[in-house]
Amino acid sequence: MTIGSTAFMSAGVWGSALLTKLDKIDCSQVLAAVLNADRELLGHIKMGPPAENIEVNWIEDELVGCTFTGWASGSASVYMEGFTASTSVSLILRPYSVLQAEGQNWYFQVTSIVTNATLHGGSYGLTSGLFATVSTSTLWRVVSNPYADEVDASPDVSQSRSKRRNFTQIFESAVEVTQSRKGMSMEAVVDELQTQIKYRTLEIKRGLDISVISGVGYASGATTKSPDYSYRTMQGIIMYIRDYDMDNGLEDTTVTNVAGALTIADLNALLYKMWDLGGLDEMSDPIIAVGGYQQRVIASWERDLRRVEQGERQVGYYRDVFLSDMGKEFPVVMDKWIPKQNLIVLDRARASLRPLLGDAWHMEKMAKTGRTEKWQISGQYTLEMRNADKCHGLLRGLT
Helix, strand or coil: CCHHHHCCCCHHHHCHHHHHHCCEEECHHHHHHHHHHCCCHHHHCEECCCECCCEEEEEECCCCCCEEEEEEEECCEEEECCCCCHHHHCCCCCCCCEEEECCCCCEEEEEEECCCCEEEEEECCCCHHHCCCEEEEEEEEEEECCCCCCCCCCCCCCCCCEEEEEECEEEEEEEEEEHHHHCCCECCECCHHHHHHHHHHHHHHHHHHHHHHHCCCCEEECCEECCCCCCCCCCCHHHHHHCCCCCCCCCCCCEEEEEECCCHHHHHHHHHHHHHHCCCCCCCCEEEEECHHHHHHHHHCCCCCCCCCCCCCCCCCCCCEEECCCCCEEEEEECCCCCCCCEEEEEHHHEEEEEECCCCCEEEECCCECCEEEEEEEEEEEEEECCCCCCCEEEEEEC
8 A cells, every 4th residue: 555545644633743742642533534545345334333341242133024934735724834832923923914825826814823833724815716735945924914903902022132242352553763763854754753653554454454354253162252362353244244143153144155256146146145034125235345356257247248339448447336136236345355265245234343432543652762752553443243144245165
């Protein structure tokens, strides 16, 4: 990264006069400027509220479902799969609910619910003659949940909340300048201290970028991750998608091991899986993040679709938006530090960087050693990834 990308670090912020008057300088606004100017992945992750502990916790809610899988051999009963009690069934439906199976024109109305998740009832509307056997594992939709005026209020169906977590990680670098070197003007470097602070800031930002992408939370046991370690590390995007509950087990709910070259079909299949699990909803703001190699693969997809007219002089380009087969557009973001074998689908609405309260990006003057002046640049941050098992996705094993 060239010095040209640090134009936002004006002398008004980093001037020598300010450095000589203060022993500690809040640089959180400088980090905000760095991220705002970043066209890679960090520039697409918003800054969240400060954390109040080195283990950061947040609560995730989930909407009540409106589908289930099941089967029917006759028009008088429907057998639900994965339910063992009527209390679980009542979260989705109730007596007089109207159901329809995938691929069927027949409607079924529930009259009673049996504890083993057997639904009694019959055909609804003018569809009795349309019944056909419904095989196991077929998707059923609750088309209507009617309610009568004289009936008591239905039971509370709120879902149990889930607590998720991550750990803060310290990012640090130091600058040392001797008194003689501080006062010299050599070549194009007018202020050595100011110049070195700029370089160290960009290096810490690079380290933050890599940790946000590939970091893994510190494990204190075979099935336990803990912040109780001086050199603790935060969980990054890739590992959070694979192990969203941080139990040291890979759930891989929205992960596909391609084990081959990236194709349009692979990406569309992942996006459909996320959509089917409830991701990519009306609140989502998704992007596709890749390294340089996979960016070139995505750019090549348009080669057979693009008509080149006579006289056209522009021959090199990158595709920066992917249109899925479900009609949703995904900006494509290239980041140097995303491993070649991975493609990330990140929902920006459900990801944020959070500083530890009182330990955001800052610069602090250390004790002098002789005529050497020393400054420490540091900050403590973590990544919050909400609904990582449904709203974010990963293709791995790409070649």
